[in-house]
Amino acid sequence: xxxLEAKNVTHYFGGLCAVSDFNLTLEPGELVGVIGPNGxxxxxxxxxxxxxxxxxxxxxIFNDKELVGKKSNQIIEMGIARTFQNIRLWQDLxxxxxxxxxxxxxxxxxxxxxxxxxxRYKAEERRITDQSMDLLKVFNLDGLxxxxxxxxxxxxxxxxxxxxxxxxxxxxxxxxxxxAGMNPxxxxxxxxxxxxxxxxxxxxxxxxxxxxxxxMGISERxxxxxxxxxxxxxxxxxxxxNPKVLEAYLGVGGEE
Amino acid sequence: MTYFLQQVLNAAxxxxxxxxxxxxxxxxxxxxxxxxxxxxxLFMVGAFFCFLAATFLKLPFVPTLLVSMVGVxxxxxxxxxxxxxxxxxxxxxxxxxxxxGVGLFLENFxxxxxxxxxxxxxxIKNVTWTFGGLxxxxxxxxxxxxxxxxxxxxxxxxxxxxxxxxMRAISWDKASVPLMGVPVNLIISATFALGTGLGxxxxxxxxxxxxxxxxxxxxxxxxKAFIAAVVGGIGNIRGAMIGAFILAIxxxxxxxxxSSTYRDFIAFALLLLLLIFRPYxxxxxxxxxxx
Amino acid sequence: MKSIxxxxxxxxxxxxNETLSRLRIIWEKIASNRKALPITIIVGFVLSILxxxxxxxxxxxxxxxxxxxxxxxxSVSLNLINxxxxxxxxxxxxxxxxxxxxxATLTMYVIPTWLGPWTFPLVxxxxxxxxxxxxxxxxxxxxxxxxxxxxxxxxxxLMIVKSVIENIEVIGGPxxxxxxxxxxxxxxxYFWTVASVLIIRNxxxxxxxxxxxxIREDExxxxxxxxxxKQVKLQAFIIxxxxxxxxxxxxxxxxxxxxxxxxxxxxxTDVLIMVYLGGIGSIAGSILGATIYTVLLEVLRPLGIWRxxxxxxxxxxxxxxxxxxxxxxxxxxxxxPYYNLFATKIWRHKKEVEDASSGS
Numbered sequence: 001x002x003x004l005e006a007k008n009v010t011h012y013f014g015g016l017c018a019v020s021d022f023n024l025t026l027e028p029g030e031l032v033g034v035i036g037p038n039g040x041x042x043x044x045x046x047x048x049x050x051x052x053x054x055x056x057x058x059x060x061i062f063n064d065k066e067l068v069g070k071k072s073n074q075i076i077e078m079g080i081a082r083t084f085q086n087i088r089l090w091q092d093l094x095x096x097x098x099x100x101x102x103x104x105x106x107x108x109x110x111x112x113x114x115x116x117x118x119x120r121y122k123a124e125e126r127r128i129t130d131q132s133m134d135l136l137k138v139f140n141l142d143g144l145x146x147x148x149x150x151x152x153x154x155x156x157x158x159x160x161x162x163x164x165x166x167x168x169x170x171x172x173x174x175x176x177x178x179x180a181g182m183n184p185x186x187x188x189x190x191x192x193x194x195x196x197x198x199x200x201x202x203x204x205x206x207x208x209x210x211x212x213x214x215x216m217g218i219s220e221r222x223x224x225x226x227x228x229x230x231x232x233x234x235x236x237x238x239x240x241x242n243p244k245v246l247e248a249y250l251g252v253g254g255e256e
Numbered sequence: 257m258t259y260f261l262q263q264v265l266n267a268a269x270x271x272x273x274x275x276x277x278x279x280x281x282x283x284x285x286x287x288x289x290x291x292x293x294x295x296x297x298l299f300m301v302g303a304f305f306c307f308l309a310a311t312f313l314k315l316p317f318v319p320t321l322l323v324s325m326v327g328v329x330x331x332x333x334x335x336x337x338x339x340x341x342x343x344x345x346x347x348x349x350x351x352x353x354x355x356x357g358v359g360l361f362l363e364n365f366x367x368x369x370x371x372x373x374x375x376x377x378x379x380i381k382n383v384t385w386t387f388g389g390l391x392x393x394x395x396x397x398x399x400x401x402x403x404x405x406x407x408x409x410x411x412x413x414x415x416x417x418x419x420x421x422x423m424r425a426i427s428w429d430k431a432s433v434p435l436m437g438v439p440v441n442l443i444i445s446a447t448f449a450l451g452t453g454l455g456x457x458x459x460x461x462x463x464x465x466x467x468x469x470x471x472x473x474x475x476x477x478x479x480k481a482f483i484a485a486v487v488g489g490i491g492n493i494r495g496a497m498i499g500a501f502i503l504a505i506x507x508x509x510x511x512x513x514x515s516s517t518y519r520d521f522i523a524f525a526l527l528l529l530l531l532i533f534r535p536y537x538x539x540x541x542x543x544x545x546x547x
Numbered sequence: 548m549k550s551i552x553x554x555x556x557x558x559x560x561x562x563x564n565e566t567l568s569r570l571r572i573i574w575e576k577i578a579s580n581r582k583a584l585p586i587t588i589i590v591g592f593v594l595s596i597l598x599x600x601x602x603x604x605x606x607x608x609x610x611x612x613x614x615x616x617x618x619x620x621x622s623v624s625l626n627l628i629n630x631x632x633x634x635x636x637x638x639x640x641x642x643x644x645x646x647x648x649x650x651a652t653l654t655m656y657v658i659p660t661w662l663g664p665w666t667f668p669l670v671x672x673x674x675x676x677x678x679x680x681x682x683x684x685x686x687x688x689x690x691x692x693x694x695x696x697x698x699x700x701x702x703x704x705l706m707i708v709k710s711v712i713e714n715i716e717v718i719g720g721p722x723x724x725x726x727x728x729x730x731x732x733x734x735x736x737y738f739w740t741v742a743s744v745l746i747i748r749n750x751x752x753x754x755x756x757x758x759x760x761x762i763r764e765d766e767x768x769x770x771x772x773x774x775x776x777k778q779v780k781l782q783a784f785i786i787x788x789x790x791x792x793x794x795x796x797x798x799x800x801x802x803x804x805x806x807x808x809x810x811x812x813x814x815x816t817d818v819l820i821m822v823y824l825g826g827i828g829s830i831a832g833s834i835l836g837a838t839i840y841t842v843l844l845e846v847l848r849p850l851g852i853w854r855x856x857x858x859x860x861x862x863x864x865x866x867x868x869x870x871x872x873x874x875x876x877x878x879x880x881x882x883x884p885y886y887n888l889f890a891t892k893i894w895r896h897k898k899e900v901e902d903a904s905s906g907s
Contacts, residue, residue, distance in 0.1 A: 050771055072770040082771060090764035092876070093757075096891065100754075101761045105773035107754040111782055114753035115746050117884070121753065125886060128754075133894040145891045168773050291698075339863050346870035349635060353823040354866040356816055360859035368852050475812065479702060486699050521710030524703040528688070531699060535691055 001064070003028045003204050004049075004172060009058035011041075011048055018044045020228045022058070026172070031198060031205045033219030033236075035212075037248055040225040042208045043085060046174045050082055051075045062172070077105045081170035083161045085177045085208075091150035095141060095160060098149050099132040102167035132167065139163045154181060166197065172204045173197075179211040187211055191218050216240065224248065258389035263512045264505075269396045269465065271504030272403030276458035277481035278488070278496040279410060280451035286427040286491035287447045288344070290351050294335065294359035296478015298452045302328045302459025303469045304366060307376045317379040321402075324460050325453040332452030333445045341441075359478075366471040373470040376463045399461045406457055407497060410450065414493060423447055427491060487527050489540025498538055503527065584881045588741055595737040609733055611845055613801055616736035617794045618837035620743045622821040623830055624790035627747055627783055629819070630827030630876075631756065633763030637815045638685060638701030639791050641708040644810035645681050646674030646792025647799035648712060651724050654800065660728065667730045671739065671796040678792025679785045681708075686784035690777055705815060712807045723806025724799075731801040739797060743790045744882075748830055750786060752884050759783050760828075820862055826874030830882045835873055 004026040011019040019041040026032060034042050048055045049062075051072040060067040067075055090098050107128050113119035136142040139159050144152060149160060158178065165173060175194070179187050191214055198205055209215040215222070216236045224232040224239060226248040232239055239245055277299050284292045305324040309315045315323065339358055343351040383394040414420035422443045426433050434440045462477075463469055480503060488499025506526055511519040531537070577583055598604050604612075621639065628636045650670045658666050688700045713721045750756050758779035761769040770776050799805045817840070825836020847854040869875065880888065 052767065052771070072767075073773050073775050076771060076773040084768070088765050088768040090761050090768065092764060093760055097757055097760070101757045101769070101774060102772040104754055104758055104775070109754070111755065114755050115749050115786075117749050117753075122886075125753075129886075129890050130894060130897075133891065137898075142891075142895075164772060339867065342867045343870060346866075347827075349629070349823065349827065350866050350870035352635065353819065354863050356819065357859040357862040357866065360816070361856060361863070364852065364855035364859070368856060371852075479812065483699055483702070486696065517714060518710060521707050524706045528700060528703045531696060532688055532691060535696060 002026055003030075003063065004206075005061045006045075006049070007059050007061070009045070009048060009055050009060060011044060011053060012056045018228050019048065019055075022225075022230060024223065026204055026206065028171070028204050029198070029202075031194070031207065031218060031220050033207045033209060033215040033222045034225065035209065035215055035222060035239075036225035036231075039227075040248075041228040042225055043176055044228075045225075046082055046176055046206075046208065049075075049174065050080060073105070076168050076170075079169070079171040080174065081165035081168045081172070082174035083165050083176055083178060085180065087157050087161050089149040089157060089160060089164070092148060094146055095136065095149055095152065096129070096132055096145040098160060098164055099135060099167050100128055102164045103128045103132065106169065135163055135167055155186065162197070166201055170203065172206065173201075175205060175207045175209075177208055177210060179209055179214045182211070184213070187214050190214060194218055259512070261390050263508050265390075265392060265396060267501070267505045267508040269399050270508060271501035272400050273458045273461050273465075274477075274481050274484050274504050275497045275500035276403055276406060276454045276461070277477065278485040278500045279407070279493060280455040281482050281485040282488070282490055282493060282496040283423070283447050283451040285485070286493075287423055287444060288340070290340065290348065291355065291482065292340075292451075293352060293355040293478070293482075294362060295452070295455055296474035296476075296481065297359040297362040298328050298332060298474070299455045299459045299462070299477060299481075300366065300469070300471060300474030301331065301362060302456025303376070303463040303473065304370070304374070304459075304471075305456065306460040306463045307374050307469060310377045310379055320379060321457060321460050325456045328456035328459075329449040329453035332448045336445060336448045359474075363471050363474070370471060373468050376467040376469060378467070380464060395464060399465060402457070403461065406454060410454065410493070413450065419443065419446055483524070483527055486540075487530060487537055489537030492537070492539045495537055495539035502538075578880050581881075581885055592734065592737055592741075595733045599733040610801070611841070613731060613733060613736045613797075615838050615841045616740040617797050617801070618818075618821060618841050619740050619834050620790050620794040620797070621818045622825065622833040622837040623744055623747050624787045624794070625818050626822045626825075626827060626830070626833045627750070627759070627787045629822055630829070630833075631751060631763065632759045632780070632783055634689070635698045636685070636701040637698055637812065637819065638704045639787075639818045640810040640812070640814035641701075641705040642678040642682060642788035642791035643795035643798065643814070644708050644712065644805075644807070645678040645788075646671075646795030647805045647810070648718060648724075648795075649677045649792070650674035650796035651727050651799045651805055652718055654728055654730065655724060655726075663728050663730055667735065667800070670730075671735075671793055674796030675789040675792040678795065679789035682784045682788035683781075685788075686781050689780055689784070702812070705810075705812060709807045709811065719806070721807060723804060723809075725804045727799055727803045727805070729800060729803055731797045736797060736801075739793055743793065744830060744834070747786065747790070748882050748884075750782075751830070752887055755779050755782055823872050824862065824865060826872030826876060828876040829872075829874040829878050831879035832872055832874030832877075839873075 002025045004024065006022055006024040009019060009022040010017070022041075022045060024032075034045065036042055044053070047053050049060055049067060051067065051070055051074070055068045058068070062075075062078060062080065065078065067078075070078075090101065093101075107124050109120040109124050113121045133142055133145060136145055139162070141156060141160055141163065144156065149157065152160065162175070162178065178194070179190055182190060194205065194207075195218060197203060207215060207219065219236055221235055222233060222239045223230055224242070224245050231244045231248060232242045234242075277295065280295050280298075281292065284290060284295070302324045305327045306320050309320040309323045313323075335358055339354050340351060343354055380395060380398060385392050385394075412420075414423060422433070422438050423446070425436075425438065426440060426443060430440075459474075462473075481500065484499035484503040485496045486499070487502060488495030488497070490496075503523060506523040507519050510522045514522065534540075598609065602609075621643065625636070625639045628634050650673060653670045653673060654663055654667075658670070685701055685704050689697050712718065718724060751759070755778075758769065758774045758776070761772070761774055762776055762779065766776060795810075802809075821836040821840045822833055823836070824840060825834065826832025844854065844858065847857060850857065865872075886893070
């Protein structure tokens, strides 16, 4: 049974069609890449899956449940997490708090216990803090736990973003341009890193990326978008030589 | 029917005054993304300048209007330079609190010199014409006409002059404009001068219509005009005018046909409803948040 | 010849520096002693009873202290919405009004006078509860609007509350309710002040409080990181307005007279000033802001009308030089739960112990 199934998803912003007839089937454990020129609708698809927008048409089924129409925090609780193109960390909060907040739905105490610091409050706070610090250690960020997120160097912020997404305990991870601003060495590390978290955290990964080396290097298969429509899909080797894809990126006659 | 038309006329007069104030709010917000809560009190200062000019300088109407507008415009520019400019990079709420502080200062400073309400001398002879049951006063006509002239002048400046173009550019993208060689601080001062000058003219109009003025008169009207600007879509000049007239019509009609004690309450409740259904105002566009 | 490296201190400044560093050492000792906090609270409570019973302090001063307490409750509760959540609510006076009127109505028209002092805590609770309930009128629109638009919603709410009260003749309409029994005492104010600070502090350092902070920083990201922002916002509004109602009830039974005019935009502005003066996102800041504002207004009373000219000027100057307020989002150690202060250290120590026992 597929983990995620998007069927005929179409979305309009006013009169503009941002995504048209998008279809995707993800089996558990897959690593699929989504590429296409800027403005092709890739991030919009992430937004549609995670409930930021409600798809104008079509359905998105995750673990047999319909996602379209659900609220974002419900969808996240169901087991989907994402990172953002432009890092959206909570800048004036500490690194530790950035992770602890992502554990919100997994922190099990109610309002009364919170207001009086009674009942399960103490135990859950300790448990969540320990889990957060352990997670930070995996990403080598535990030393910076008390720093404000905005003070971290760019690379560390990117790692923190991914760590935060993983804190929500997802089955499906949506990575939005994780290699933005990285040099070739860092990209190599990132490739190993993504492969590693996939096996370590038992993830299915959907990846948006412009850095071709990364996306061709680790994707098992690709979908190519242009102006909201899917223009090609298949194995990386097939896509690399596909004339339609070359045209989309380089313009007509670009394959010369 | 004549009763209804009478109310329409009243609403037009009130709406004109609201519009002139709302325009000041919206212009400053459009260019600085800041709510100048002292604006209502600058309206009050405009009324008081009018009082001073008419009573002590014995100036006739037009010079009084000019003195008031220029005086408040200068004051507005001074306030911007001294109190708001240092806070352009601070968190927005600090700027808002500063504005509230400036407003409080203006109110109480005026109170020191004018502990009792003042009476503004009559500057325009008021002639009333009656058509059937409908009475139109020359004062109403003058207020409406002058307000419309002001709005036309503002529209002209904003749409057809270089200064106006710079203002619109800054409101769209503050960062890139100085890179184009535009003296941003100068334009901001010009915006304040225009906005507060209009607010002052509203003060003069108000003083003409309701000749008893006091230092706290700007508070409620300021908040109402602010709401009108938001309802029309804050930052949008045409929206401010529309919002102002909608508020005035609601107020007057509720007072005339339902109850005058509930007038503010119902007007605000209706505006609230409008915002719930159109959260960015009538002509407002959401500042595009890319996710 | 004096060498350049010689310290330029000489004469009177040297002993002053010594006293300063000695004071600093004493302060460090007190601030780092966690046990001092519960002791201070208990001592304060006993003091408040003694002062009230035996008039150890001038009556006038007692009233000032009670107003400081009420203002602390107001500013700490508003800080939750305006500081921690980053919203801009100007409706706090409206919630205060609800608490004041509900409690005054109960005391004056429902409860027999002799029963007054005994039922007072329940009356105050009722005022708070009603205010908390009414806050739904503001909380629900807040789900769809943000920032400046919430300012409008809360302003409209304030106007509506005022209008509604003015039109209910049974509770005095525009003339208000005079002659309310003076049931507010120093111990009660102390109790409610401590309660509000404690509960709000607890809320802030819980998962909901962290959720509130994340909403301030980036609400969309919060939703996408499993935070139920609706639930969090609702709780924050209810708690904030509950305590505003409590403050209103205490206020009504201290001033002994309330009217719609008392709870207008100026009152809301007062609370706003206290919050931003002391520092947004800081409980110590709110306490500081409320205390300084109340005391300063009293101290400057001899200046007469110039008092209200000077005060906003000082405020503007403060905003220019310290836009985040006196405490500027920093918190005083005593208000941070012990575990939060040392969470990372505790974890690291645990890791060292684990590594030591398993490694070697």
